[in-house]
Amino acid sequence: MQYQDIILEYQDAIAVITLNRPAALNALTPLMIRELKQAVSEIAQNSTIKVLIVKGAGRAFSAGIDLKALNDGIQGGQFKAADILEDGNQLAQTIRSMPQPAIVMVHGHCYTGATELMMFFDLILAADDAKIGDTHTKWGILPKWGMSQRLPRLVGILKAKEMSFTAKPVTGQEAERIGLVNKAVPLQQLEETAFALANDILQNSAQTIAAMKHLYNEGFSRSLEEGLALEQAFITEITDRVEFLKNFEKNK
Known part of the structure; x- marks a missing residue:
């Protein structure tokens, strides 16, 4: 536009x-x-x-x-x-x-x-x-x-x-x-x-950078314990974004 x-x-x-x-x-x-x-x-x-x-x-x-x-x-x-x-x-x-x-x-x-x-x-x-x-x-x-x-x-x-x-x-x-x-x-x-x-x-993995950005942003305002749990559970929390992230990495 x-x-x-x-x-x-x-x-x-x-x-x-x-x-x-x-x-x-x-x-x-x-x-x-x-x-x-x-x-x-x-x-x-x-x-x-x-x-x-x-x-x-x-x-x-x-x-x-x-x-x-x-x-x-x-x-x-x-x-x-x-x-x-x-x-x-x-x-x-x-x-x-x-x-x-x-x-x-x-x-x-x-x-x-x-x-x-x-x-x-x-x-x-x-x-x-x-x-x-x-x-x-x-x-x-x-x-x-x-x-x-x-x-x-x-x-x-x-x-x-x-x-x-x-x-x-x-x-x-x-x-x-x-x-x-x-x-x-x-x-x-x-x-x-x-x-x-x-x-x-x-030069680095676009998919991993996207995931790291999410973890930093979402974990920053939480306790250490909550942030660690977020990190461990991350893959199951982004099922709606998996295909997009796969394409994101493919187009690197």
């Missing part, structure tokens, strides 16, 4: 989605989030695609929610107020449940809703001078895409409180140090690093 606010491309076994509103620093519109949800859902069902990479066009990954576009979309009748919240949470769940590892590249600004979006992904790469922050408290609004739960799980409760209470961003380099991103590199090396990571993933 044709998209307006994103670009979807396929490079062999890698799908690449680009947030494509560079003049607005890729501020998130209701349409962009809906298009992201649709594109990721398409990729999740494509057994020939083994890795997803998402990036932003121009000078930034994303400056956060575009409030003007949100209001215009609601007033114009194209979207309801709750649509962007629902679509964003459905997008998060699709990325979490899709068999492919999902990588996000962050550069320039990445604030608030964009930081929440960033944390949907399995692997996060950042330019070392990127600015990543949570400004919900600056604007007097509460998170709706999981900031209060995902951020402390990545950086710890104390650092999460500091970032949210002060609304001050951290650099990509600092984000790597505190565990918010996997790796920070100079901006000119960011895309090369992302594709190198994707190609490292492609």
Whole structure:
């Protein structure tokens, strides 16, 4: 299908989605989030695609929610107020449940809703001078895409409180140090690093990676005993996905 606010491309076994509103620093519109949800859902069902990479066009990954576009979309009748919240949470769940590892590249600004979006992904790469922050408290609004739960799980409760209470961003380099991103590199090396990571993933069993992703995600919030039981029972729990995973491996 044709998209307006994103670009979807396929490079062999890698799908690449680009947030494509560079003049607005890729501020998130209701349409962009809906298009992201649709594109990721398409990729999740494509057994020939083994890795997803998402990036932003121009000078930034994303400056956060575009409030003007949100209001215009609601007033114009194209979207309801709750649509962007629902679509964003459905997008998060699709990325979490899709068999492919999902990588996000962050550069320039990445604030608030964009930081929440960033944390949907399995692997996060950042330019070392990127600015990543949570400004919900600056604007007097509460998170709706999981900031209060995902951020402390990545950086710890104390650092999460500091970032949210002060609304001050951290650099990509600092984000790597505190565990918010996997790796920070100079901006000119960011895309090369992302594709190198994707190609490292492609050298391994796609089916096993899909299973490991499921076990990590589902076991992370459980006790050790529950997680171990999940691992032991995994094969019987995915009988509805066995044929898809077989094809996923066959198309490697």
